[in-house]
Amino acid sequence: MVDDSYLIKKITKFLVKILKYPVIIGTVIATVLILGLQKLQVLQVLELKVYDQMMQMRTDPGKDPRLLIVSITEEDLQRWGWPLSGEVLNQLLSKLEEHQPIAIGLDIFRDLPVQPGHEQLLQRLVRSDSIISICKHTNVREPGIAAPAGVKPGRVGFSDLVEDTDGLIRRNLIAVKVEKSDICQSSYSLSWRLALKYLALQGIPLQSNVNQELQLGDVIFTPLKSNSGGYQNADTRGYQILLNYRSPGNIAEKVTVTQVLAGKITPDLVKDRIVLIGSTAPSLKDIFNTPFNTGKADNSGRMAGVEIHGHMISQILSAVLNNQPLFWFLPGWVEVLWIGSWSVLGGYLARRLRYPFSLGLRSVASLLVLFVGNFVIFTHGGWFPVVAPALGLVVASVSVLAYSAHDSQREKKQIIQLLQAQKELIAELQKQQTTVTPTPEPDYLGKLLTTQTLLGKRYQIINNLGRGGFSETYLAQDIQRPGNPLCVVKQMRPVRQDKEYLNLVKRLFHTEADILEILGKHPQIPQLLAFFSENNNFYLVQEFIPGHTLKHELTSGICYLRSEVINILTEVLQILVFVHSYDVIHQDIKPSNLMRRTTDGHIVLIDFGGVKQLQAQNHVLDSIIFASRGYAPPEQMSGIPKLNSDIYALGIIAIQALTGLNPQEKEFGRDLKTGFIIIPAVSPSGEQTWQDWSELADTTEELTRILNKMVHLHSYQRYESAMQVLEDINNLLSKHSGSVRTPTL
Numbered sequence: 240m241v242d243d244s245y246l247i248k249k250i251t252k253f254l255v256k257i258l259k260y261p262v263i264i265g266t267v268i269a270t271v272l273i274l275g276l277q278k279l280q281v282l283q284v285l286e287l288k289v290y291d292q293m294m295q296m297r298t299d300p301g302k303d304p305r306l307l308i309v310s311i312t313e314e315d316l317q318r319w320g321w322p323l324s325g326e327v328l329n330q331l332l333s334k335l336e337e338h339q340p341i342a343i344g345l346d347i348f349r350d351l352p353v354q355p356g357h358e359q360l361l362q363r364l365v366r367s368d369s370i371i372s373i374c375k376h377t378n379v380r381e382p383g384i385a386a387p388a389g390v391k392p393g394r395v396g397f398s399d400l401v402e403d404t405d406g407l408i409r410r411n412l413i414a415v416k417v418e419k420s421d422i423c424q425s426s427y428s429l430s431w432r433l434a435l436k437y438l439a440l441q442g443i444p445l446q447s448n449v450n451q452e453l454q455l456g457d458v459i460f461t462p463l464k465s466n467s468g469g470y471q472n473a474d475t476r477g478y479q480i481l482l483n484y485r486s487p488g489n490i491a492e493k494v495t496v497t498q499v500l501a502g503k504i505t506p507d508l509v510k511d512r513i514v515l516i517g518s519t520a521p522s523l524k525d526i527f528n529t530p531f532n533t534g535k536a537d538n539s540g541r542m543a544g545v546e547i548h549g550h551m552i553s554q555i556l557s558a559v560l561n562n563q564p565l566f567w568f569l570p571g572w573v574e575v576l577w578i579g580s581w582s583v584l585g586g587y588l589a590r591r592l593r594y595p596f597s598l599g600l601r602s603v604a605s606l607l608v609l610f611v612g613n614f615v616i617f618t619h620g621g622w623f624p625v626v627a628p629a630l631g632l633v634v635a636s637v638s639v640l641a642y643s644a645h646d647s648q649r650e651k652k653q654i655i656q657l658l659q660a661q662k663e664l665i666a667e668l669q670k671q672q673t674t675v676t677p678t679p680e681p682d683y684l685g686k687l688l689t690t691q692t693l694l695g696k697r698y699q700i701i702n703n704l705g706r707g708g709f710s711e712t713y714l715a716q717d718i719q720r721p722g723n724p725l726c727v728v729k730q731m732r733p734v735r736q737d738k739e740y741l742n743l744v745k746r747l748f749h750t751e752a753d754i755l756e757i758l759g760k761h762p763q764i765p766q767l768l769a770f771f772s773e774n775n776n777f778y779l780v781q782e783f784i785p786g787h788t789l790k791h792e793l794t795s796g797i798c799y800l801r802s803e804v805i806n807i808l809t810e811v812l813q814i815l816v817f818v819h820s821y822d823v824i825h826q827d828i829k830p831s832n833l834m835r836r837t838t839d840g841h842i843v844l845i846d847f848g849g850v851k852q853l854q855a856q857n858h859v860l861d862s863i864i865f866a867s868r869g870y871a872p873p874e875q876m877s878g879i880p881k882l883n884s885d886i887y888a889l890g891i892i893a894i895q896a897l898t899g900l901n902p903q904e905k906e907f908g909r910d911l912k913t914g915f916i917i918i919p920a921v922s923p924s925g926e927q928t929w930q931d932w933s934e935l936a937d938t939t940e941e942l943t944r945i946l947n948k949m950v951h952l953h954s955y956q957r958y959e960s961a962m963q964v965l966e967d968i969n970n971l972l973s974k975h976s977g978s979v980r981t982p983t984l
Contacts, residue, residue, distance in 0.1 A: 262586035265638035269582040269631045274575065277471055277627055284468025285626040287403065291533035293617045299486050305437065306491035307512045308545055309335070310519040311347075315496040315760040321523070323496070325348065326356025329363055331516065332370060334499050337704045338509035342436040344429050346398060346517030346545045350374070350385040365389045371432045373398040374423035376415060383422035391549060396429030400527065400547060401479060407528045408542075410463065411551045413453065414478035417936075430551035433513050437552075438559060453478065467568040468622035481566035481622065482547075483554045487531040487540065490549040491515075517545025519892040564620030578628045581609065585632030589639035590760060596969065597813075602636060647820065650757050654821040657750050667743055688713060688730065689943045694778060695771050698728055715782070717768075725783040726768055739804075741775060748777040754823065755779065755847060761817045763810070763836075763843045766897050784845065789830035789892070799896040801937040807833075807896065809968055810842040811889050815961035818844070819882045826880050828888035829870045830895075869902035874954050883957045884965060890949030897936040897946075941971050 276282050311323070314811035319327050328347070349360065349372065363389050364372055372395050377383035386395040401410045415427045427435075435445055435455075443456045453460045462481040465472050494504050496516075518525045525544045532540025542550075569577055584605060592598040606629055613625050688711065692700040695705055697719045704712040704727070711730040716723045733744045752770040755854070759766040759782070769780040789807070793799075811833065818825060825832075827846060834843040872887035874880065891902050938946075945967050951957040958964045 262583065262590050262635075262639055264642060265586040265589070265635040266579065266582045268638045269585065269635035270575070270579045272634055273582070273627050273631045276630075277624075279644070280471045281468060281877075282626050282630070283471045283473075284405065286624055287405065287407070287409070287874065288533060288624045290409070290469055290622065291407070291530035293614050294484060294530040295487065295533070296614060297618060299488060301486060302489055303485060303556075304654075305548070305556060306492045306549050306552060307508055307514045308339075308491050308519075308549060309499055309514060309516045310493050310495055310543070310545065311517065311523075313497050313520045313522060316520055316522065318497060322353050324353050324356055325349075325358070325360035327496070329356050329360040331496060331499055332360075332363055332367070334502070335509055335514055336367070336369065338504075338506040338510050340369065340512050340514045341440060342433045342513050343367075344396070344433045344513065344515045344517075344548065345370060345372050346515060346548060348373065348375070348384050349387040353370050361389060364394075366390075369436070370394070371396050371429060372435075373429050374425055375399055376417075376421055376423045385422045386425065392424045392426075394432075395423075395425040396427055396432035397423055397425045398429050398544065398548070400544065401474075401477075403473075403528075405528075407530060407533070408547055409530060410479045411453070411482040411554065412477050412479050413460065416477070419624055421474050428551070430548045430555065431877075433515075434552050434555040437556060441560070443559060451921070455555070458559050458565070460555075460558075460565065466571065468566070469624055469626070482551060483557075483563070483566060483620070484530065484550050485553045485557070489545055490553060493519075503727075515545050515549055515552075517542040517543065519545065522931055565621050566954055568622055569624075574624060577623060578631045581605075581628035582631035582635040585635035586639040588632075589636040590643065598636065598640075602632065605632060651821050654754060654757060654823060656751075657754050660746070660750050693718075694728060694773060695769070696778060697769075698778075700728070701725075710901055715780075717780075725785075727781045727783050729779040729781065730776055731778075736775060744777065745772065748772070748779075752779060755781070757821065758818060758823065758847060761814060763814050763841060764818075764847070765843065765845055767882065784836055784843045785836045786835045786843070789833040789835065789842070792835065793830050793892070793895055793901075794899075795901050796899045798899040798936060801897070801939065801942060804893050804896045804937075805942070805968060805972070807842065808889065808893055809965070811844065811892075812961045812965045812968065814842075814844045815885055815889070816965060819885070819961055822882070823847075824880050824882055825885050826871075826875065827867055828868045828885050828892070830892060833892075872950075872954065872957075873952055881954055882961075883954055883959060886949050886958050886961060887951075887954075889936055890946050894944055895951065897938055941974070945971065 273282075297877075311321075323331075328345070328349075332343065332345070345364075349357075349364070364370055372387050372390050372393055374386040375381075375398055376397055376399050377385040378399075386392075397415070399412055399415075400408055401412045403409055411430070412428055413431045414427050417424055424434075438444075438455060440463055446454045447455050448459060452462065460478075460480055463470075463473075463475045463481055465475050467473075467475075467480070492508060494508065526538075526541050527544060527547060529540055529542050529547070531542075532538060554563075554565075558565050585602070588598060588601050588605065592601055609629055609632070610625060613623050614621060637933075688694075688700050690700055690702065694700070694715070697717060698715040699718050700713050700715050702714045704714050706712070710732065712726045713730065715726055715728045717726050731744070732742060732750060735741075748770070752767060755767040758764050765784055766782040767777075767779065768782060771778055811828070815825075825844065825847060828844075832844065832846045834845055836843050867888075870888040870891050871880075872884050875884045875887075894900075895902055945964065946957055948956070949964060
């Protein structure tokens with residue numbers, strides 16, 4: 240019983256862990272759903288339509304020079320009547336045999352006599368080794384048709400064509416098992432018989448391998464399975480392969496019965512070719528739907544039965560003599576992985592690209608890659624499902640989006656509670672710090688961590704990165720992970736050690752960690768790796784971002800190009816959309832808190848946390864206000880930050896990049912004590928005339944308007960949300976497409 244309860248706990252723990260990964264959930268849901276739809280044959284029609292479109296898109300190699308079709312046209316019917324008499328057919332075959340064809344396929348039934356000349360025709364069919372006659376097997380819809388009397392089964396091929404459920408011919412039926420009761424005793428098709436005759440002269444006989452598969456030379460004609468490619472539970476009785484049509488136009492040179500009988504054809508049209516004789520007259524209704532007439536209002540893609548037999552012969556000859564690949568398919572388990580991988584991609588995109596425009600753009604691009612990639616594979620004989628993985632991608636994206644939206648709402652409520660708790664804790668700590676004189680002990684406050692110090696038996700200090708208030712930032716190595724990757728350790732050292740104060744700091748520390756854990760899910764915000772306490776000090780371990788800050792890029796006197804500034808705006812705004820969706824205000828947007836990541840060149844927003852609000856009390860210049868002079872708007876300088884306070888700071892950074900002026904210096908037109916702009920002028924409405932500060936600023940009227948609204952001194956006149964700014968930026972880009980790269984999250 241103990242073992243069972245332990246197992247249940249382990250399974251429950253595993254399931255809870257899985258539920259934290261929406262990509263896995265979305266992928267599983269999408270893959271299972273799509274596989275279920277496949278089994279129910281819901282997707283087969285769509286897969287076949289895509290197959291038809293790819294068939295139509297292939298290049299046309301033109302007519303097969305090994306074939307000739309003698310067609311029975313409407314003009315022939317008017318002259319010779321229907322059915323053609325034995326005498327006419329006998330004369331036709333005689334004329335053709337004079338020119339020495341390799342084989343002649345007579346796609347006309349002669350189970351019943353048509354006088355005059357029927358006996359003479361039968362004599363020719365019986366004694367001629369080059370003529371293949373036809374018969375038709377019995378099926379559930381139609382009775383069979385016998386071969387001409389006296390013709391041996393080895394000189395007869397069946398003319399049966401396999402139609403898909405939508406009435407199109409996509410398959411080549413090569414052989415069937417013949418029952419004794421069947422009126423048609425031919426086990427091979429007309430096209431197969433004629434191809435065998437042609438290949439026999441090339442020294443390529445028919446053989447069978449150990450798997451009882453038909454083989455010609457080195458080419459194995461692997462039979463179609465019921466679930467091959469886009470098919471699901473297809474009727475693949477007999478020996479079928481997928482028909483690889485050669486051309487949407489004429490498969491071969493065509494002449495009419497009248498032309499042959501009148502001697503108006505040259506011998507080279509017949510010599511050493513396979514000649515097919517059959518009807519192309521619409522009135523005889525021997526016309527079939529093919530992949531080439533899918534999606535077409537007219538009947539331009541329909542083909543006569545004799546033409547389809549020509550495509551079948553051409554496919555066999557091209558596979559054996561020209562190394563044209565026969566269609567091949569993914570094994571069942573690989574197909575599941577194929578669909579699952581696209582579902583994973585859809586879930587990944589939805590998780591990484593949280594903005595509809597970016598997600599839509601990347602999803603469309605992924606679907607385009609799927610189709611183009613499949614088409615390239617199709618041209619090399621591979622038929623992979625297209626609709627199933629495409630739907631998997633879409634369904635997984637929707638699933639992950641729905642899950643993420645639900646998760647975001649839950650996390651938003653959680654963060655609101657955490658922010659309220661954080662605010663109360665900070666207020667209590669500030670109250671204690673202002674009413675009680677701190678008496679720090681040198682052992683824990685004055686001493687810095689040294690290199691080689693090991694924290695939590697895991698994080699080995701390498702270097703000191705910075706110091707502020709009662710916190711310290713270090714570069715460290717995680718010695719318990721492969722490769723000892725770098726990480727950033729933030730140490731918070733309380734200014735007092737009494738129990739009440741430490742409890743408050745500990746609660747604030749845990750609140751801070753919970754907030755960073757949620758925000759760190761964004762790919763452009765450092766991920767929280769761990770948090771712990773040791774010797775009454777508190778440590779946050781975050782992802783190390785290799786790169787440099789924008790402080791090193793925005794050099795005084797150097798003006799950035801407009802496209803570069805818009806790239807910065809776009810990237811940071813996308814991060815702020817995510818951060819502000821949780822009602823979190825960063826409160827310290829400045830160049831030194833924007834990292835340019837070395838690995839991909841993207842911007843990462845660093846240095847989150849309300850703990851910094853406590854640090855500010857140790858800075859005389861900052862008093863009790865948590866803000867960076869020059870980048871903070873008036874309401875933040877007054878201790879009342881808003882979400883659009885971050886927008887103000889980003890706008891100032893953009894102006895700094897365009898003008899080359901530092902907002903923390905007087906030439907930027909700011910009073911260092913108040914942080915307000917005083918020169919050259921501020922309009923009565925509060926709008927700043929920054930664009931006049933530098934003639935070198937690479938701006939436009941639209942960009943100037945956007946930046947002016949971002950840095951408006953009155954918060955109610957400013958953009959309300961980062962999404963509004965991003966929309967205006969995107970509208971600006973749409974007018975000047977191609978000049979600015981779109982960041983990828």
